[in-house]
Amino acid sequence: MSGPPERVTIKDVAARAGVSKGAVSLAFNHKPGVSDATRERIFAVARELGWAPSATARSLSSQRVDIVGLALCRPARLLGIEPFYMDFISGIESVLADRSCSLLLRLVRDVDEEIALYRNWWRGRMIAGAVLVDFRQNDPRVPSLQAIGLPAVAVGHPSLTGSFPAVWTDDATAVGEAVRYLAALGHRRIARVGGPAELGHSAIRAEAFRSTVRGLGLEEGRQIATGFDEKEGARATRSLLLAADRPTAIVYDNDIMAVAGAGVAAEMGLVVPDDLSLLAWDDSQLCRITHPTLSAMSHDVHRFGAEVARVLFEVIEGTHTGPHQVPTPTLTPRGSTAPAPASHGRPA
């Protein structure tokens, strides 16, 4: 009956409005060269026919694309639960939407797959640029992607991101603040459950933790590197709490592990925060649904994403200036941190 869809093109609009394709193009791109009357007429016809310019054709001829790419490389299981990314993505989107640009998302298994993907996307002119996350030390993406000239913004400390423009938070300072806060509460044995050792920011935080602890003259705090998920967070916590000289406070590298840690504490009969203080990172709703609520190093992740997107556009347009630091995470005390228990208290 209706046969193939027979979709309407610029030619149909032009014919119906009694003008040339060029005129329609000018009108739709809000360029001078057509009178207001004609412009109106063209729009009316377009509306009537239900026409919108083909993004494909448009970007073929204009050599511009309004899609940016994001590849996420953590295991799906983990991505699902970590609130960080969705919030981050929504921040990116908030900026993209203004420029009616869209986000191409792909979950990949490893860095090689990620590099191959970006290469295909870029060479295939599918994306105008990309957002790179989860930098490791000597990240292989830096040379590979720089070689193909992919415009990209890197989320991570400038020391890790090569010549890609970086957007980052000052994790070192934040870790310092966290430790000083706990020390002020009288804690002298503080541990840290960190992310994977290869991840660049893990190393930065670990080093900051070590130096702050030392600077304050606290006991050398144990640090455990994990895979960022709840299982490893629980295991690390258990290991810390079973040690003879168990810590009175633990700092976590994300909120999932902190929640899991709270579960372990409960399971071992320790009362949070009386017996043990817990401090999460990447504050999200997750920290507020538990009982007690979790103190955290908060972070406006949405805004972070938005800033990343803004910088990406600068890169794409070639107007990029310097590196961009976004506000340092700040401490949000809630129910999971309290003065150290008396027996472990600060010596007079």
Add this chain to the structure above:
Amino acid sequence: MSGPPERVTIKDVAARAGVSKGAVSLAFNHKPGVSDATRERIFAVARELGWAPSATARSLSSQRVDIVGLALCRPARLLGIEPFYMDFISGIESVLADRSCSLLLRLVRDVDEEIALYRNWWRGRMIAGAVLVDFRQNDPRVPSLQAIGLPAVAVGHPSLTGSFPAVWTDDATAVGEAVRYLAALGHRRIARVGGPAELGHSAIRAEAFRSTVRGLGLEEGRQIATGFDEKEGARATRSLLLAADRPTAIVYDNDIMAVAGAGVAAEMGLVVPDDLSLLAWDDSQLCRITHPTLSAMSHDVHRFGAEVARVLFEVIEGTHTGPHQVPTPTLTPRGSTAPAPASHGRPA
């Protein structure tokens, strides 16, 4: 120095390989018409020059796109924390990746924006099809998107999705199972904290809950509709537990609200599961990081997403057959459900 990027095109490859554009195209699409020797040579040159066909140009001429769209309409705050979507998306991706197809993601504020977005994407030939989620009763997307002929697969009960092919889980049966399980544990006053009333599956679950409770001769169970987030989940739980005849078991419509509910119970001095049983929905890691762990109606969300993607391809290719039901969520008992407390137990 290097001037503009000067990206390599099919013409460069053809010239270098000493053949015509057409030959290169044939070779790259694995079509007959070029000898093996020539094909090899072309591939070698392409590799040498770092060329990949432009997706833009390719889809302009072939009239096909390898991108599918997904618009998510819940508030970002909520999306971030709800593990469901990331898991769902990763399931979709697992199928898309095989066909080297990508996912275009956008977060929207409301249904109108969503409709406008899909319309633009489709008319602009940006996507080959779309995944529609969160159906409401008399969903406005059904007429609007059907009118523009968007190929799409609907996630939701067929009674809600109009003529869009549906992929759904049998929520009614699952709710029945949940209630029967609790009844078997001796609970006679069971409540339910549901999602937004407008959402189609909320209505379906509510009705199934009502009829199962009635069928088993239990007390009429209170049901509260919420906005799906942790605040409302907590509030609803509080309201249920403060009532004179408080329930001995509560069924939640997702896992976030269940976790929040557990927090409220703790805050009110009720011990889960001794005083109160809780049952979550959309089982995710979240249910395993709390203490006690949450019993839940589990659901292979990843596989669900994969099935959705498969059906979408059928729709796009016009080979779609019947509606697709994926396995009904099954009960996964954990630490948050137990026999009803004696004082509320089943009468002899």
Add this chain to the structure above:
DNA sequence: AGTCGGATGTGAACCGGTAAAGCTCCGGTT
């Protein structure tokens, strides 16, 4: 010897836009 047919390619048209040059009026200058 003549022809048929498959394998291997070529060339040009086309997809649906954009961009830049060109053409036409038309009022205002010189």
Add this chain to the structure above:
DNA sequence: AACCGGAGCTTTACCGGTTCACATCCGACT
């Protein structure tokens, strides 16, 4: 009267692929 400049369009040449009708060559068959 000849000239100019700008507003308002039209024409035309791309963009980088795909596709299809048509050339060419070569061995085989009658």
